Amino acid sequence: MRRNMETSQTHNSESMSKDLSELMKEATKEVHEQAENTPFMSNFQKGQVSLHEFKLVTASLYFIYSALEEEIERNKDNPVYAPVYFPAELHRKAALEEDLQYFYGSNWRKEIPCPEATQKYVDRLHYVGKNHPELLVAHAYTRYLGDLSGGQVLKKIAQKALQLPSTGEGLAFFTFDGVSNATKFKQLYRSRMNALEMDLATKKRVLEEAKKAFLLNIQVFEALQELVSKGQENGHPAQSKAELRKRNADKSYEHGPATGKESERTNRRHTDIIPTTPLVRWILVLSFLATTVAVGLFAM
DSSP: OHHHHHHHHHHHHHHHTSOHHHHHHHHTHHHHHHHHTSSHHHHHHTTOOOHHHHHHHHHHHHHHHHHHHHHHHHTTTSTTTGGGOOHHHHOOHHHHHHHHHHHHOTTHHHHOOOOHHHHHHHHHHHHHHHHOGGGHHHHHIIIIIHHHHHHHHHHHHHHHHTTOOTTOTTOGGGOOTTOSOHHHHHHHHHHHHHTSOOOHHHHHHHHHHHHHHHHHHHHHHHHHHHHHHTTEETTEEOOOHHHHHHHHHHHHHTTOOOOHHHHHHHHHHTOOSOOOOHHHHHHHHHHHHHHHHHHHHHHO
């Protein structure tokens, strides 16, 4: 029995001697497969997603990335994170602010909701950043490289499905202007992360934190699904298509009447794409965000 225990310990040590990026991929494989087995790919490419859900997702991502990047800034000189500090290339808060301005208007900070599950994710990020900064890399790797990889594929799909402007409004989150070559950047990030000094116990904790990050994401989107089912945004009834069109039309007339093509594009911008149930639509959006992360991990 003792020999079996020693053999098991040796196997675990050898397994954990792999690069952290490879261990991360293996540790999250089950969640990755769950995301891959959703009907997302075929359904999303058919345009089966609504603007309402997409806006709610964007709002929650804003709170999440605000917390993540606040803690990254807190730990940018800490050796447990400093090697993977790439604010110009990766940080998403400013891009999300741009998207929210587009979707909600200038008063977006008062309009966007922060459900309890989103706040739970935010609280976890702050707790990790303040108390266990060595775990911060798990959240950064899972989110940023997932968005960088899978997000680039899904950006084009979202643009077409939601009929967003070809100039990129509403999709700044997916645009990484600081990364000229995604493949080379991912190689750099991976090598920096693999070079982080950590013992066996810390590696295990980082891998567990990566799985927790996936779980927190799932909980966020389940909570948003409940918001959608109630037809609410920020505790108030969600704006109807007619209200959104009127608001945008009023805004347009501040600068003079819109041309025919501009008016058509404005109306289309705030139109839900498919008349299906909130539950079915939300499953597709949940798959969208889960696949953004999963596709990214698969591509690395």
